[in-house]
Amino acid sequence: MARSLLPGPGSRLGLRDLFAEALSGTLQRPGRTALTMLGTVLGIGAFVAVLGLTATASGQIGEQFNLTRATTVTAGDHPSGEGLPAGVNPPTSFPADTDARLARIDGVRAGGVWWPVPAVPPMAATPTGPDAGQGLALLAATPGAVAAMEPTMVAGVPFDPYVQDSRQPVVLLSSAAAQRLGVSRLDAQPAVFIGGIPYTVIGVYSDVRRRPEALLGVIVPASTALERFGSPPSGGDQGTRALVSTRVGAAGVVAGQLPLALRPDAPEAFTVVPPPDPHSLQDRVTSDLTGLFLALAAICLLVGAVGIANTTLVAVLERTEEIGLRRSLGARTRHIAGQFLTESTALGTLGGLVGTGLGVVTVLAVAAAREWTAVLQPAATLPAPLIGSVVGLLAGLYPALRAARTDPLKALRSG
Numbered sequence: 001m002a003r004s005l006l007p008g009p010g011s012r013l014g015l016r017d018l019f020a021e022a023l024s025g026t027l028q029r030p031g032r033t034a035l036t037m038l039g040t041v042l043g044i045g046a047f048v049a050v051l052g053l054t055a056t057a058s059g060q061i062g063e064q065f066n067l068t069r070a071t072t073v074t075a076g077d078h079p080s081g082e083g084l085p086a087g088v089n090p091p092t093s094f095p096a097d098t099d100a101r102l103a104r105i106d107g108v109r110a111g112g113v114w115w116p117v118p119a120v121p122p123m124a125a126t127p128t129g130p131d132a133g134q135g136l137a138l139l140a141a142t143p144g145a146v147a148a149m150e151p152t153m154v155a156g157v158p159f160d161p162y163v164q165d166s167r168q169p170v171v172l173l174s175s176a177a178a179q180r181l182g183v184s185r186l187d188a189q190p191a192v193f194i195g196g197i198p199y200t201v202i203g204v205y206s207d208v209r210r211r212p213e214a215l216l217g218v219i220v221p222a223s224t225a226l227e228r229f230g231s232p233p234s235g236g237d238q239g240t241r242a243l244v245s246t247r248v249g250a251a252g253v254v255a256g257q258l259p260l261a262l263r264p265d266a267p268e269a270f271t272v273v274p275p276p277d278p279h280s281l282q283d284r285v286t287s288d289l290t291g292l293f294l295a296l297a298a299i300c301l302l303v304g305a306v307g308i309a310n311t312t313l314v315a316v317l318e319r320t321e322e323i324g325l326r327r328s329l330g331a332r333t334r335h336i337a338g339q340f341l342t343e344s345t346a347l348g349t350l351g352g353l354v355g356t357g358l359g360v361v362t363v364l365a366v367a368a369a370r371e372w373t374a375v376l377q378p379a380a381t382l383p384a385p386l387i388g389s390v391v392g393l394l395a396g397l398y399p400a401l402r403a404a405r406t407d408p409l410k411a412l413r414s415g
Helices: 015-027 028-069 100-105 144-148 161-165 175-180 212-216 223-229 251-262 278-318 318-329 333-369 384-395 397-404 408-414
Strands: 072-077 109-118 137-141 151-155 168-173 191-194 197-208 217-219 240-246 272-273
Touching: 015 333, 028 197, 028 278, 028 333, 072 212, 072 251, 100 109, 100 144, 100 240, 100 251, 109 318, 137 144, 137 212, 137 223, 144 161, 144 240, 151 251, 151 318, 151 333, 161 223, 168 175, 168 191, 168 212, 175 197, 191 217, 197 240, 212 217, 217 223, 240 251, 251 272, 278 318, 278 333, 278 397, 318 333, 318 408, 333 397, 384 397
Parallel strands: 137 217, 168 197
Antiparallel strands: 072 240, 072 272, 109 137, 109 240, 151 197, 168 217, 191 197
């Protein structure tokens, strides 16, 4: 009977022995084991941290979104220039008492009209000083529009109806504009010069909740701007727009009533832009962030898998004599393959456990630092060690097969 047809001995390597052998092989080189696990640790840690931070931050994103975008309504007009001379801007369709009309709509906190003044004239700290307004925007706004922007005043006061009705030559400066124009305090009633004409600075703001273009802006009363710079261009980004701040949940109703409240005779003169659906935007932002960071986690896991495969393959080459000795003592090919597969799987599992712990600690630390409520979904943390095990198992397939195919005679001679 041919040797290949002889029945082989029964398996004598139980699971307990297999795990003991794998553990022994892993602990023999603790330094290399730690470095081998590093890629899996980083990948699993990134996986847990990304899902946890995304879930934690999405609540904060939704809250910020509800407080700003969901309470903002904008509208633009379509003034006709028919019959006017070329180059003359048509008058705006917004009535002169837009602020009062908007304020009467139920749910409106503040609202008014604003537009960027085209062809910004030179701005200087003195009548004959150099133009320091390069990069600054000159905005015209009614008191209601300024209130809807919700500026954070660091000095002075915002516009009131008096400056609008009396066409006062006053301005509000952003902090950047105040710094460029050399305005540091308001107790001496400083003035800045726009096109050589003095404007008294009555307020400086550091931030705005709406219309971020105002952060690099100089704001003049709308009535003053109409008198000195003429009507704004029609349409586009340079046209007149209404900015309305509403109570939470009232934006949709306000958007529907706004055209009729402004011009019952011609509601079609306005295009109202209600806030987008908050849930869809939040879900889109969360999905984008999750996809981006999970891709990074997948790259880390791939690097970890390559590291485990490389280290296991080196271990197979280093332990060729040991493999030959085991085969000569009766170990079957599946025993050899099982030993190295168990070792690589143990490395992946251990890296997954350590990475999960690091990911959880990262989420808790970030949430505590930002004063957020940490959100850790069980679906993200519990499978993480299992993912490490799968990565280790897949990474050890080729080295285990190569070890199992090692010829015992050649292995013993190599020693």
